[in-house]
Each structure stands twice: as C-alpha cells, then as structure tokens.
Amino acid sequence: MKKRTVLDGIQYAFIFLASAISILSLVVIIVFVLQKGLSHVSWNFLTNSFKPSDPNSGILPMLVGTLYTVGLTLLIATPVAIFSALYLNEYAKESKITEVVRFAIDGLASVPSIVYGLFGFSLFVTILQPFTNGYSILSGSLTLSIMILPVLIKTIEETLKTIPNEMREASYALGASKVQTIFKVILPTSLNGIISAIILAIGRIVSESAPLLLTAGMVYYMPQGIFSSSRTLTTHLYYLASEGVSDEQRAQAFATATVLIMVIVVLNLIVKLVAKRIQKKVG
Amino acid sequence: MEEIKFDVKNLNLFYGDFQALKNLNIEIKANRVTALIGPSGCGKSTFLRTLNRMNDLVDGVKTNGEIRMDGKNILSDKVNTIELRTKVGMVFQKPNPFPMSIYDNIAYGPRCQGIKDKKVLDELVESSLKAAALWDDVKDRLNKNAMGMSGGQQQRLCIARAIAMKPEVILMDEPTSALDPIATQKIEELIDVLKKEYTILIVTHSMQQASRVSDDTAFFLLGEIVEFDTTLNIFSNPKNKKTEEYITGRFG
Amino acid sequence: MNGIRTKLRIDAIFKTIVFFFTIVSVVALAAILIFTLLKAIPLFQEVNLIDFITSDVWSPSTNQFGIASFIVASVLTTILACLIGIPIGLYTAIFISEIAPKKIASLVLFAVEILASIPSVIYGFFGLTVMVPLVQQLFNIRSGTTLFTASIILALMILPTVVSLSTSALKAVPKTIDEGSLALGATKMQTILKTKIPYAKSGILTSCLLGLGRALGETMAVMLVAGNANMMPQLFPISEAYLSSGRTLTGNIIMELAYASGIHEAALFATGVVLFIFVCIINIVILRVKKRGVAHS
Numbered sequence: 001m002k003k004r005t006v007l008d009g010i011q012y013a014f015i016f017l018a019s020a021i022s023i024l025s026l027v028v029i030i031v032f033v034l035q036k037g038l039s040h041v042s043w044n045f046l047t048n049s050f051k052p053s054d055p056n057s058g059i060l061p062m063l064v065g066t067l068y069t070v071g072l073t074l075l076i077a078t079p080v081a082i083f084s085a086l087y088l089n090e091y092a093k094e095s096k097i098t099e100v101v102r103f104a105i106d107g108l109a110s111v112p113s114i115v116y117g118l119f120g121f122s123l124f125v126t127i128l129q130p131f132t133n134g135y136s137i138l139s140g141s142l143t144l145s146i147m148i149l150p151v152l153i154k155t156i157e158e159t160l161k162t163i164p165n166e167m168r169e170a171s172y173a174l175g176a177s178k179v180q181t182i183f184k185v186i187l188p189t190s191l192n193g194i195i196s197a198i199i200l201a202i203g204r205i206v207s208e209s210a211p212l213l214l215t216a217g218m219v220y221y222m223p224q225g226i227f228s229s230s231r232t233l234t235t236h237l238y239y240l241a242s243e244g245v246s247d248e249q250r251a252q253a254f255a256t257a258t259v260l261i262m263v264i265v266v267l268n269l270i271v272k273l274v275a276k277r278i279q280k281k282v283g
Numbered sequence: 284m285e286e287i288k289f290d291v292k293n294l295n296l297f298y299g300d301f302q303a304l305k306n307l308n309i310e311i312k313a314n315r316v317t318a319l320i321g322p323s324g325c326g327k328s329t330f331l332r333t334l335n336r337m338n339d340l341v342d343g344v345k346t347n348g349e350i351r352m353d354g355k356n357i358l359s360d361k362v363n364t365i366e367l368r369t370k371v372g373m374v375f376q377k378p379n380p381f382p383m384s385i386y387d388n389i390a391y392g393p394r395c396q397g398i399k400d401k402k403v404l405d406e407l408v409e410s411s412l413k414a415a416a417l418w419d420d421v422k423d424r425l426n427k428n429a430m431g432m433s434g435g436q437q438q439r440l441c442i443a444r445a446i447a448m449k450p451e452v453i454l455m456d457e458p459t460s461a462l463d464p465i466a467t468q469k470i471e472e473l474i475d476v477l478k479k480e481y482t483i484l485i486v487t488h489s490m491q492q493a494s495r496v497s498d499d500t501a502f503f504l505l506g507e508i509v510e511f512d513t514t515l516n517i518f519s520n521p522k523n524k525k526t527e528e529y530i531t532g533r534f535g
Numbered sequence: 536m537n538g539i540r541t542k543l544r545i546d547a548i549f550k551t552i553v554f555f556f557t558i559v560s561v562v563a564l565a566a567i568l569i570f571t572l573l574k575a576i577p578l579f580q581e582v583n584l585i586d587f588i589t590s591d592v593w594s595p596s597t598n599q600f601g602i603a604s605f606i607v608a609s610v611l612t613t614i615l616a617c618l619i620g621i622p623i624g625l626y627t628a629i630f631i632s633e634i635a636p637k638k639i640a641s642l643v644l645f646a647v648e649i650l651a652s653i654p655s656v657i658y659g660f661f662g663l664t665v666m667v668p669l670v671q672q673l674f675n676i677r678s679g680t681t682l683f684t685a686s687i688i689l690a691l692m693i694l695p696t697v698v699s700l701s702t703s704a705l706k707a708v709p710k711t712i713d714e715g716s717l718a719l720g721a722t723k724m725q726t727i728l729k730t731k732i733p734y735a736k737s738g739i740l741t742s743c744l745l746g747l748g749r750a751l752g753e754t755m756a757v758m759l760v761a762g763n764a765n766m767m768p769q770l771f772p773i774s775e776a777y778l779s780s781g782r783t784l785t786g787n788i789i790m791e792l793a794y795a796s797g798i799h800e801a802a803l804f805a806t807g808v809v810l811f812i813f814v815c816i817i818n819i820v821i822l823r824v825k826k827r828g829v830a831h832s
Contacts, residue, residue, distance in 0.1 A: 008724040015634060018626030022698060023643060025691050026650045029661050080563075083556030091553060093342055101561055107818055108564045110745065111811065112752025114785045118807045119567045121792060122574050146563045153560065166379035170441070173335060174392035174448060175369035177542040179549045184391065189382050207654035210754040210789055234656045234755075241660045241759055250664075257657050264652050272645070366539050397538055 033261055037254030045255055050220045050236075055248045059256055061222040065137065065230030068223055069216065070205045072141035073148065078198060080145075081152035088153070089160040090182060109150035116147040117211030125215055133227040135217030141226070143215045144208060148201045155200065159193025160186065196274040203267045206260070209234035233260050288313040288452060288482045289334060294348035296329060296338070303329045305506040307348070311499075316474060316483045318493035318514065321503030322529070327486045330503070331454050334484065335371040336364045352452075369396065372445030376457040378437035380429035380444075385412075385421050388429045388440055392448045407447050415443035416473055435466025442473065453477065455485040459492065471496050490530055494518050502526045568811075575808045578801035587805060591767040593787070595795070600802040602809065604767035608781035609751060609813075611768065612682050612761070615777065616689035616750040621743050623690070624697025628739075631698070632705040633727050644702065651695030659759030662688040667760055676778055680762035683777040688756050693746035700745065704738025705731060737828025741821050748817045752810065754785040763790060784810045 048058025092098045120143025124132050132139045163186055171181040187194075209232070217229035218239060231239070233256060240253035289311040296304035304326045311317050319327040329338065336357065338344045349356050357367055369392070380388050389408045398404060408425065412418040417439045421432070429440055438458060445453055455474075459467040474483060474496050487493050493500055494514060501511040502523070510517060510526045521527040578587070582600050590601025627647070631640045663680075666687055671679030708731045716726040732739065762780025769775045782790070788803050788810075795803055 004722060004725075008722050011724045011728065012634075015626045015630045018623040019630040019635075019643060021623050022627040022650070022694055023646050025694070026646045029653065029657070029691075032661065032665060033657065080556050080560050083553045084560045087553040087557040091550060092557075101557065104561055104564050107815070108567065110748050110752075110818060111567065111814055112748075112754065112785060114752065114754045114788055115571060115807050115811055116567065118574075118788060118792070118804060119570050122570055122804070123566070146567065149560050149563065164379070166375055166377060167381060169337060169340065169373075169375065170379045170381065170444075171391070172340060172364075173337065173368055173373035173375075174395065174444065175365050176392070176395040177365055178546045180395045180542070182549075184395070185381055203652045207652060207656075209654065209656045210785070213755075213789060214792055234654050237654075237660060238656045238755060238759070241656070241663055253660060257660055260654055260657060264654070265649060268645075268649050268652060363539050363543070365542060 030261060033254060033257045036251075037256075037258030040251045040255035041258050045252075046259070049222060052220075057252060059233065059236060059252075059259065061220060062231050062233050062236040062256070063259075065216075065223050066206060066232040068137045068226065068230065069141055069144065069212070069232055070202055072137060072226055073144045073205050074198065074201065076141060077145040077148055077152055077201070081149055081156055081197075082194065084149075084153045085156035085160055086182065086186075089157050090178075090186065105150045105153055109154065113147060113208060114210045114214075116143055117214035119143070119146070120211055120215040133229075135215065135219070135229040136227050137216055137223060137230050138226045140212045140216030140230075140232075143211050144205055147208070147211060148204055151204070152197060152201050155197035156190075156194055159190040159197065162193070163189050192274050192278045196271050196278070199267055199271050199274070203264060203271075206232075206263055206267070207234060209238055213238065233263075285315070286313040287311070288352065290349075290351040290354075292349040292351070294330075294333065294350060295346065296326075296333060297345045298341075299343045303506050304333070304346075307508055309501060309508055309511055311482065311484065313482045314478060314480075315498040316478045316485060316496055317499045317501065318497035319484065319486045319501050319503060320488075320490065320493050320529070321509075323488075325503040326506040327501075327503040328456055331456055331484060331486050333358070334452070334454055335368050335373055336362075337373065339364060369448050370450055371452045371454060372448055372450035373454040374438070374441050374445055374456065374458045377461050378434055378441050380432070380437050380440050382428065382430050384426045385429050385432070385440060386425040389444050389447050392444065396448075411443040411447040412440075414446050414477070415439045416469065416476075417443055433466070435462050435469060438462060438466070438470060439473065442470075442477075446477075450481065452482045452484070455483065457486050457488060460488065467492075490518075490532070502529060504529075571804055571807050571811065575801055575805035578798055578805045581798055582802075587802075588809070593765055595791070595799040595802070598798060600798070600805075602784065602787065602802075602806055604765070605782055605784045605787045605806065606809070607768060607770070607776075608682060608761070609783040609785070609810075611776060611781070612686045612689055612757065612783060613747060613750045615683070615686035616693060617743065617747055619686065620690035620693040620746060620750075621697055624694045624742075624746065625701055625739065627694070627698045628701035628705060629727060631702045633723075633731070644699070647695045647698045650691070651699070655692065655753060655756040656759070658688050658692055659756035662756060662760035674778055678762065678780065680760055680780055681778050682761055682768065682781045685757045685761040685781075685783075686777070688760055689750045689753060692753060692756060693750050696746040696749055697742050700742030701735075701739045704735040704742065707738065708734045737824050740824045741828075744817050744821050744824070748814055751813055751817075752785060754789055757783050758786045758789060761786060 044056065045058045047060050048056055049060055050057045088098060088101065120139060124139035124142050125134050167185055167189065168181055171185045212232055212235050218231055218235060219229040220231055223230040237253060237256045237260065240249050240256060244250060244253055287310050291307050291309045294304055294307040295302065307330065319331060321327050332338045333346060333350060346358055350358050381391060386408055389411050390404045393404060393407055409418065412421065417436065420436060429437065432440065459470050477483060485496065497514045500514045500517040502509045502517065504525055510521060510523045517526065518530060521530060578600065587600060587602060589603050591603040592599045592601045631643050635643060662684060666684050667679035670681060670684045712730055712734055713726055716730040761783060763782040763786050764780035765782055768779050768781050784806050788806050792803050
C-alpha cells in the first residue's frame with residue numbers, strides 16, 4: 001500500500017512539473033518579448049516607414065503588407081473552401097471520389113509549409129511571372145490560399161456536420177429547394193462556425209513566414225497593390241532577427257514580435273468568444 | 284362515400300437489399316385523421332415519408348407501385364417534389380424549428396415560394412399561429428429566437444409552420460414522443476381541430492393516442508399492413524389476431 | 536409552376552458551381568505534388584537517387600548534391616524534440632483532462648492554444664536571443680547555434696499539438712472505464728496510467744506522430760537557431776553531434792532556393808520531395824494507428 005502511494009506521488013510530481021513547463025514556456029516567451037519590446041511600440045513605430053539604417057523606422061509597410069496578404073488570401077481561399085465543404089457535406093454521396101478528395105485534403109494538411117513555398121515559388125513566382133509580377137503579394141497569397149485550404153475545408157465541413165439532419169428535412173418538407181435550404185438554413189446556422197474557421201485561418205496567415213519568404217519577397221517599401229513585393233510582420237521579424245545586429249534593430253525586432261503576439265492573442269480571444277456564442281446557441 | 288385523398292396500390296420500398304414496405308394497398312380518406320401504428324421498424328414512418336417523397340433524400344431507397352393523390356401518381360418521376368411538399372406538410376418526431384425568429388420560422392415556407400409582401404406574410408404568420416393555438420403565447424415575441432421556446436411550443440410552431448403553406452395534408456411522425464403529457468394533450472386537441480380542414484396522417488407508438496385522436500387506424504407489421512379499418516373497429520373488434528395481440532399490449 | 540422550374544434550374548446550376556470549386560481545390564492540392572516532383576526530375580538525370588540520399592557532399596558549385604547530412608540533422612533534431620516534448624505534452628494532457636479543476640484546465644488549454652498559434656519566427660527569435668546564449672554558456676562552446684538548441688525550440692513547438700490532441704483522446708474515454716478500474720481498488724493514478732491511457736492509445740499515438748511531423752517540417756525557427764552549417768554532424772559521441780551546428784532539410788531549401796537555378800534548383804525540389812516522403816510515411820502510420828484504434832473499440 002505504501003509503495004503504491006509513493007509511486008503515485010512520483011507520477012503526480014511529474015504531471016505538475018510538466019504542466020508547469022508547458023505554461024511557463026508560454027509565459028516566459030510572452031513576458032520576455034513584451035518586456036523588451038513593449039517600450040518600443042509607439043504610434044510612430046506603427047505608422048512610420050522602414051529604412052534599414054534609420055533608428056526611427058516603423059513597420060507601417062509590413063502592417064499594410066500583412067493586411068493585404070490576409071485579405072487577398074481569404075478572398076481567394078474562403079469561397080473555394082466553403083463551396084468545397086458544401087459539396088462534400090451536402091451534395092456528394094459517399095463514394096470512391098469523395099474518399100480520394102478527403103484523403104488528399106487530410107494528407108495535404110500535414111505537408112510542411114516549406115513544400116507549399118517551393119510550389120508557390122516555381123508556379124506563381126517563376127512560371128506565372130507575367131501575371132503575378134514574380135515576387136508579389138499576389139504570389140504569396142495564392143500560395144497561402146492553397147496552404148490553408150485543407151484545414152479551412154475541414155473545419156467548415158465539421159461545422160456543417162453539426163447541423164442536425166432534421167433541420168434539412170424540415171426545410172425540404174416545407175417545399176424549399178436545395179439552394180434555398182443551403183442559403184436560408186445551412187449557411188446562416190453555421191455562420192459562427194465558419195467565422196471562427198476564418199479567424200483561425202487569419203491566425204495561420206499572420207503567423208506564416210517560410211512560404212512568404214519564397215513567394216512574396218522581402219521588399220520593405222509600402223506595397224502599391226497586390227502586384228508589389230512586400231514583407232509581412234513575420235518575414236520582417238525574420239529579417240531583423242537574422243540580419244539586424246545593432247541594438248536599434250534588436251529593439252525593432254522585439255517591438256515587431258510584440259505587435260505580432262498581440263495580434264495573435266487578440267485573434268485567439270475572438271475565436272474563444274465566437275465559440276462561446278455557438279455553445280450558447282446550441283445549448 | 285367519402286373522398287379519397289391517397290390511393291396506394293402495390294407499394295414496395297427497398298433500402299438497398301432490404302425490403303421495408305411490402306405490397307401496401309390502402310385508401311386514405313380526406314379530412315380524417317388516420318393513425319399508423321405498429322412496433323418499431325414495421326415501416327409506418329417509412330410509409331409516411333413516401334407520401335411527401337422525403338425518402339428521396341435517403342441514399343439507396345427504391346420504390347415501386349403507385350400512390351395516387353387526388354388521382355395523380357405522386358411517385359412518378361415527372362412529379363415535382365418541391366411542389367408536392369407544399370401540398371403535403373410534415374411535422375417531425377423531434378421539434379425542429381430553425382434557429383431563427385418565430386416569425387421567420389413561419390414565413391420560411393411562403394418566402395421560399397417567392398412571397399415577399401410584408402402584409403401577406405404578417406397575415407399568414409398570425410393566422411397560422413392562431414390555427415396552431417400558439418398566437419396568444421407568442422404574439423409579443425415574434426422576433427425572439429424560436430430555440431428559446433419550450434418543447435411543446437416548438438412542436439406547435441412546427442405545426443404552424445406547416446399550416447402556413449396552406450397544405451392539403453399534414454403528416455405527423457410521432458409528433459408528441461418528445462413532449463410531456465400536458466404538451467401532448469395540447470397537440471392532440473389541436474389535431475382534433477385541424478382535421479376539419481386538413482387530411483392528417485399520424486404515426487404513433489401510443490395506443491391510447493391512436494384511439495383518442497384518429498378516425499381510421501392502420502396496423503403495420505414487418506413492412507405490411509395487417510389490418511386497416513375505422514379506429515373504433517380496430518380497437519373494439521380487431522379481425523386479425525396479431526392486431527389484437529398488439530393493441531392489448533402482448534407484444535411490441 | 537414556372538417558379539418551380541426556375542428553382543430546379545438554380546439548383547442544378549449551383550450544384551455545378553459547387554462541384555467546380557471542389558475540383559479547383561483538388562487540382563490545386565494535386566498540383567503541389569506534381570509540380571514538386573516534376574521540378575525535381577532534372578536532378579536525377581545527373582545524380583542517382585541513392586547517391587543523393589547517402590552522400591554528405593553538398594556543393595552546388597561543383598554539381599555535387601548529397602543530402603545525407605541534412606537528413607541526419609533533421610532526424611536528430613526531430614528525435615530529441617520528441618523525446619523532450621512528448622512526455623511533457625502527455626503529462627500536461629493528463630493534468631488537463633484528469634486532475635485540474637475545470638477552470639484551471641480550461642485556462643491551461645487556452646495557454647496551449649496560444650502557444651500553438653505563436654508564429655514560428657517568434658519561436659526562432661526567442662531561441663536566438665535567449666536559448667542560444669544560454670546553451671553557449673552552459674556547455675562552454677564557441678557558438679550556441681546548435682542542433683540541441685533547435686531541438687529544444689522544436690520541443691516547445693510540438694508541445695501544443697501533443698497536449699491538445701492527447702487531451703481530447705483522454706477526454707473521449709468513457710466514464711465506465713474509470714469506474715470499472717476504481718471499483719477494483721485501483722488508485723486514481725493507476726486508473727489513469729493502466730486503464731485510460733491504453734484505452735486512448737490510438738489518439739495519443741496520433742498526437743505524437745503529428746507532433747513529429749510538425750518538428751520535421753518546421754523551417755524558420757530551426758533556421759534561426761541551428762546554425763545551418765553545411766556538413767555532416769560528428770555522430771560519436773552523440774553529444775558532439777547535438778552541440779554542433781547543422782542544417783536540416785527544410786533549412787537547406789529556404790536558404791538556397793532564392794539564388795538557385797538549373798540542377799541546383801532541381802536538387803532543392805528533390806530535397807522537398809524527400810521531406811514529402813517522410814511526411815507520407817508519418818501519415819500512413821497515422822492511418823494505420825487510427826484503423827487499429829477503430830478495430831479495437
């Protein structure tokens with residue numbers, strides 16, 4: 001009996017230790033970055049342009065570049081994902097074809113982002129250069145669109161699956177057509193789920209760096225449109241971290257990281273709120 | 284002689300290899316309540332769902348035979364299911380209002396038919412809710428989400444929603460199985476009123492309910508109609524031994 | 536009547552649209568594979584596959600392309616990251632699903648979600664500014680950019696994957712399983728370790744494999760802290776390998792792609808193909824684990 005309690009105690013110790021490490025690593029990363037970066041985040045930092053040697057450099061072009069990339073990627077990927085999820089869940093009967101589609105989607109969700117980068121580089125930057133202007137926000141967004149597609153389709157499909165079949169039957173029994181059922185019942189009912197899927201996708205787009213490095217380039221000027229090459233916050237941080245040696249650039253790096261972390265935390269909180277609203281609605 | 288609403292001839296239905304309905308022949312009379320009874324899995328719900336072609340939505344279902352509604356075969360490929368369902372309304376086992384306002388739930392069907400006039404819709408909503416004996420309960424909160432209502436109210440809303448389509452027939456698939464006794468009683472009273480204007484078919488597990496609300500009763504067993512007669516005859520003087528055993532509770 | 540016919544026509548048109556978009560996504564996803572493979576082919580007209588994988592000489596200027604040292608660096612960092620990250624993740628999952636009060640559990644889970652969404656470049660930056668100097672001092676070596684440092688950062692990065700998926704696997708174990716074990720006089724801990732974990736085995740294993748995949752595919756964080764030296768790590772003693780600088784498969788691609796052309800470029804795509812094959816193997820194993828899990832329950 002005594003041996004048992006000792007063994008249990010050791011296990012408990014491990015469990016608390018491991019949990020402490022998990023939480024502390026998050027706290028340490030965030031506190032460390034914020035403590036060194038927060039003081040440098042100012043209105044000027046957010047609204048100034050960037051020059052490599054200018055100590056008053058800001059990140060406005062990168063903020064704009066990030067916004068462009070997020071917007072364009074969502075514009076391309078969301079409709080494709082919603083329609084694909086609708087097809088898989090509302091139209092396709094279970095068959096070999098849907099099995100293949102699902103397998104492709106599952107498999108490609110776990111392909112490293114660098115492979116998407118390779119693909120985007122060869123197709124959008126090189127072969128389609130006349131259309132995309134090579135390294136550009138367009139090339140980057142097209143690449144990221146394909147990259148987020150599997151997860152986006154899957155999360156939207158999950159949402160569609162939570163709609164009880166009775167809801168569809170009720171609509172058909174009232175003489176509604178399939179399109180009416182989809183647009184008046186299925187999509188409105190799953191709206192919150194779709195929104196949180198999109199916010200999660202925004203998080204991924206904001207966080208991604210490797211594929212953008214290979215497709216959107218590293219130009220630090222203010223983007224003039226989707227055909228401009230541009231840095232996002234992450235690729236800018238990469239540049240500052242790997243090449244910035246001066247104290248001034250280190251400070252800028254910490255400040256950029258601070259902005260990134262704040263964006264991510266806010267996005268996570270929004271997802272939490274939306275999820276809570278969904279729960280309320282269902283329960 | 285009463286008018287016949289559905290004339291079913293040699294109806295067979297298969298789920299893949301499984302035959303769920305076997306050579307059914309039945310005449311459902313208009314403006315009466317017909318109860319479909321029988322043990323679980325006997326085909327009564329499946330039969331109900333052939334009358335508005337809801338089984339079309341299930342993969343691998345094949346039907347043959349005829350169901351003539353007012354003389355027209357509704358199983359024909361030429362029949363438009365959307366149009367059919369506007370004439371044959373349905374109320375389901377579990378109340379299934381849409382997660383939208385009470386008003387929008389009622390207006391859903393008419394809107395799907397292209398009715399946009401606010402005045403027309405307002406009137407429809409009011410008359411349907413009144414017909415479902417729900418108007419007084421909800422007239423002050425038509426814009427509230429229907430999910431906030433009680434189960435019994437939700438089911439009456441689903442009936443009102445069906446009525447708003449001005450159907451000729453209302454199919455009810457165990458409409459009170461998810462409700463408490465008081466809510467059940469309200470629905471049963473409602474059915475009694477509604478039969479003056481509509482032909483009603485109700486699937487039920489409860490013998491008492493069948494005897495309380497229906498005029499005619501069909502007893503289903505293993506995909507066949509064992510006996511079909513007036514409710515009075517079925518419950519007082521069943522001709523078939525199986526029917527007798529079932530209604531006296533010796534199996535099922 | 537006319538209205539109904541229009542409705543049916545709209546239904547048919549919409550079905551076509553929806554199907555078209557599905558084809559678009561499938562084609563886009565298939566294109567990834569085909570493109571990467573096609574772009575890799577020119578390499579194998581010059582170098583044979585075996586040499587490519589087993590040679591540790593990577594010298595684009597002399598047209599020598601061997602990725603053995605990158606494979607070794609990727610495997611080494613992935614293994615150590617898993618050795619550190621998986622136990623921590625698993626124990627944290629036990630804490631969340633079995634021990635912590637509801638409020639604390641959801642707080643820890645939220646922390647883990649944020650950890651999952653922190654950009655990899657921030658992990659890399661944190662590693663560069665905190666871990667690298669620390670490792671340098673701790674082991675008294677010339678530079679702290681080592682495979683060991685990369686492994687630590689990767690361990691942190693796979694933590695959320697392991698935690699969240701293992702937590703859901705443990706939570707999915709039916710209550711009757713606990714009760715059965717507790718009724719036989721087992722302690723809570725024995726119940727967790729001997730009954731629940733074996734029951735949730737397939738989900739937990741899947742979470743570990745996905746973590747492994749994430750470690751293998753990670754690029755930016757590793758590149759910032761691993762040093763990226765183009766050479767084979769000295770494998771004996773193994774500590775020597777971990778305390779030296781190294782370049783992973785992903786690192787190799789991102790460092791050289793921008794200025795590569797011709798066969799050099801093909802060799803980088805081939806590196807991507809190798810990475811892809813690794814991921815495929817992991818996925819196949821996951822599929823097997825899941826199938827066995829289904830058969831088991």
